[in-house]
Amino acid sequence: MILARRQLRARGPFSTGSSVLDVSSNIALLWFRSDLRLDDNPALTAAVESKSAVVPVFVWCPEEEQAWAPGAASRWWLAQSLRDLDARLRAAGSRLILARGPSLPTLLRLAEESGANAVYWNRRYEPASIARDEASKRALTDRGIAAHSFNASLLFEPWTITKSDGTPYQVFSAFYRACLARRRPADPLAAPRSLPAPQAWPLGLGIDALALEPASDWTAGLRAAWTPGEAGAADQLTRFLDGPGAETYEHERDRPDHDGTSRLSPHFHFGEIGPRRLWHAAGERIEATTDAQLHRSTDAWLRQLVWREFAYHLLYWFPHTTNAPLRREFATLPWADDAAHLRAWQRGLTGYPIVDAGMRQLWATGWMHNRVRMIVASFLVKDLLLPWQQGSRWFWDTLVDADLANNTLGWQWTAGCGADAAPFFRVFNPVLQGRKFDPDGVYVRRWVPELAHLGRKWIHEPWRAPQIELDAAGVTLGAGYPRPIVAHDSARRAALTAYARIGARGREAGKTRGTL
DNA sequence: TGAAATGTTGGGGCG
């Protein structure tokens, strides 16, 4: 701390930074990855407390994510978030050094240039990241550079929660109970006021050199919808905790026509806010009130937070599930191969208004309401019988909150092929779901302007509307707005038939195993 | 975090 203050003073307006008194000459790299915040950042706090000068670095290397390099929307967010992080670091007397990967050689170069003898980072849990980080830790240590890693992004790291026989949980409710039975997560750490700067900064790139943002600017919708960065995350949390949605979250979160969700998912993905901060805020709220509904609502969103933990748990223990079903027998399901159907789904031209509204919200804003994600996912997998991997790939490329663990869990849940998955016979009816969760059609009209003048009675099934109503609303089915690309009732029956065959095979296999 | 099919019940119209 003393060192920090001394250096801050030395970095006054007339200082070049080279006159800093340097006693110990300990220098630490702080390797930012998906923890783009100063608040509750254990690696950052540890680096500062180690009495080292701190060199914050971010290394861009999508190749190391293997098949799952960030998509365009995610890269846009990353660029904004890195700018924000750099600004916050500058306010604390530091700055962010940007570099292009591969990570390990880049860290070694930066360590050499800055004279660092330690690297601090917060752990990631994707299979490729784990392998990369373990190799990096070994290589750094071999070269006499200390490597320290921490947990910033989970309440409970995946290997700390197992059943009594040591195997991972595969059922959410049991996992949830096990989490609640734990000692409560540590309190969040405060952001350091200042970061001790080194005498000289290593060479870094400008953000444009990382080419994160698209060449042609289609990001107006993203910019209108989001404020990436730590302050944006904090604002969003405040809005959510204090806003009218807070006490009614339990039900409001299912209403895409309202604003009842936290909309924190992209902030979470990039680590602009951590789960301990949210857990802590929830705890304070529960202690401060006796309102039963507020309790239930708070429980409901902590439950959502634990779903996120469950997703990381599953990804850690079953890393192949990003591409292949956890329940192997689902690989043999007779999936369709229909490029036109896939394209109609992607573009929001299926003829089912709630599905199309969701897909267009995704395309325009990089985000989709969670209830609608379930509806469009069910439609792709059950109505179109297209492989869930095609859906997860599209979400990956278009979501600003694209997250390997959450995306994998969500799609395997929908397809019924994952841990604690939806039962195969659960097929969402897009008309009923629309009526139930967007009863006035406000959400549909917002994202499907062709239907803007259609009344609430037919808004979720325009193909059944009397011609006179369609004319009055200026809707021309088949031209302005498509007719349904499949009939839901027959599509549903076809899916049940296909899935039932898998079910029979699964039971057969189970019987066989049982007799062995 | 579903929906359809099927079963049950009870009120009211009506002969």
Next chain:
DNA sequence: ACGCCCCAACATTTC
């Protein structure tokens, strides 16, 4: 008044 039928509303089962 009574029994029969219809059917809405709700409950249960099934996919």
